[in-house]
Each structure stands twice: as C-alpha cells, then as structure tokens.
Amino acid sequence: MSIADNLLKYKNELDAAGVKLVAVSKNHPADAALEAYNAGQRIFGENLVQEMVDKQAQLPTDIDWHLIGHLQTNKVKYIAPFVKLIESVDSIKLLKEIDKQAAKNKRVIDCLLQIYIADEDTKFGLGFDEAIELLRSEEFESLKNVRIVGLMGIATNNGSELQTRAEFQELKVLFNGIKLSFFRKEDSFKEISMGMSADYKIAVAEGSTMVRIGSNIFGKRVIKHWKAEKE
Numbered sequence: 001m002s003i004a005d006n007l008l009k010y011k012n013e014l015d016a017a018g019v020k021l022v023a024v025s026k027n028h029p030a031d032a033a034l035e036a037y038n039a040g041q042r043i044f045g046e047n048l049v050q051e052m053v054d055k056q057a058q059l060p061t062d063i064d065w066h067l068i069g070h071l072q073t074n075k076v077k078y079i080a081p082f083v084k085l086i087e088s089v090d091s092i093k094l095l096k097e098i099d100k101q102a103a104k105n106k107r108v109i110d111c112l113l114q115i116y117i118a119d120e121d122t123k124f125g126l127g128f129d130e131a132i133e134l135l136r137s138e139e140f141e142s143l144k145n146v147r148i149v150g151l152m153g154i155a156t157n158n159g160s161e162l163q164t165r166a167e168f169q170e171l172k173v174l175f176n177g178i179k180l181s182f183f184r185k186e187d188s189f190k191e192i193s194m195g196m197s198a199d200y201k202i203a204v205a206e207g208s209t210m211v212r213i214g215s216n217i218f219g220k221r222v223i224k225h226w227k228a229e230k231e
C-alpha cells in the first residue's frame with residue numbers, strides 16, 4: 001500500500017470516530033509528508049525541532065505542525081512563529097519560555113501537558129501531582145500567550161492490552177478531573193492526545209480525541225524506536 005492509501009484508511013476510520021489524526025512524519029523525507037498532504041492530510045507531527053523547521057520551509061503553508069517530542073527551552077524560538085500545537089509540555093520552565101516566544105511573535109500558542117502514564121522510567125512527562133501543581137501555580141496564572149488545550153500521554157511500549165488500556169483510562173480520569181477543577185468554562189480544553197500505531201484502537205475506545213500515527217502510514221523508520229530518537 002502507498003502512503004496515500006495508508007493515510008486514507010486511517011483518516012476515514014478516525015474521521016468516522018470523530019478523532020483527529022496527527023500524521024507523524026519524523027524520520028521520513030518531506031516528499032513522504034507531501035504525499036500524505038496530497039491525499040488530504042493537514043496535521044503533521046514531528047519530534048525534532050530541526051526536522052520540523054526544515055519540512056515546514058519546504059511544504060505547503062496550510063499544514064498544522066504539532067511538536068510531539070521532548071522540547072528543549074533553547075529551541076522553542078525556532079518553532080514559535082508557526083507551530084500549531086506543542087503536545088509535549090513537561091515543565092513550567094518550558095511553558096514560560098513558550099509564553100515568552102509566543103509573545104515575541106504576537107501569538108498565543110496552544111499546548112498539551114504531557115503526562116507520564118507509562119510503566120517505564122525513560123519517558124518524559126509530568127506526574128499527576130506535578131501537572132496539578134503546575135496548573136495551580138501563580139507562575140502559570142501569569143502566562144498570557146500560552147493556552148493549555150488538553151493532555152498527552154504515551155503508553156508503555158509493548159505493554160499488554162490490559163496495561164495499555166489501564167494507562168489510557170488513567171489519563172482520561174486525570175483529564176476529567178483537571179477539566180472540572182481548572183477549565184470548567186473553557187471549551188478549548190478538550191484534547192486527549194493518546195494512541196500511536198500499535199495502540200490507537202485501544203486509545204480511541206478509551207476516549208482519545210487525537211491519535212499520533214507514524215509507521216502505519218509512512219512505513220518503518222530508519223531509527224525505529226522513538227526512544228533512540230531523543231535530541
């Protein structure tokens with residue numbers, strides 16, 4: 001199957017479920033992303049700043065770029081002019097830098113808090129308590145150029161179905177709690193980004209609003225495991 005065929009299969013399935021598809025084009029050339037674009041895809045995910053900046057310059061301007069990997073504060077400035085959603089906010093320090101760079105660009109940047117749900121100590125993200133502490137902080141209160149629109153989580157790699165499901169359920173419970181406590185009146189707080197190629201079906205069943213699919217659309221990456229790809 002071609003990239004376009006793969007894309008349409010997932011897009012149709014997810015559209016029917018009312019779930020957004022983020023096509024994760026990392027480790028694939030801009031041409032591959034363009035093939036998906038030509039088949040109708042408009043949301044793309046990248047985990048490295050440099051790769052996103054390079055592709056953004058080469059590809060059509062109506063693409064929504066999502067940063068899905070760990071983001072270093074000193075690199076925020078490169079994506080601040082155009083990034084649509086930063087899915088991987090994992091500290092107040094990072095959020096403050098995003099706010100600063102967004103203000104410089106006269107924008108408000110949408111963000112997700114990345115929540116640590118996996119049973120592995122190699123993944124980035126905030127613990128449940130840390131996320132709540134961040135949202136309660138006066139520092140957060142003072143930020144005017146960032147908007148938190150939901151949560152993101154990555155389940156344990158190769159976890160059993162039972163474990164994966166339980167992790168997604170935990171994220172959903174946290175989402176509901178945070179919604180009630182902090183964003184009750186804000187319709188914009190509505191996204192739960194969970195699910196990748198291997199586990200998106202479970203994620204959708206557990207309330208995902210946004211799935212991030214790479215290898216099922218673009219084929220295997222050269223460096224296959226995401227853990228090997230950290231900046």
Ligand SMILES: *Cc1c(COP(=O)(O)O)cnc(C)c1O
Nearest residue numbers: 024068196197212213214215226
């Ligand atoms: C690479 C990556 C994905 C996509 O993974 P696939 O298994 O190729 O679908 C999704 N989310 C994040 C955070 C990633 O780094």
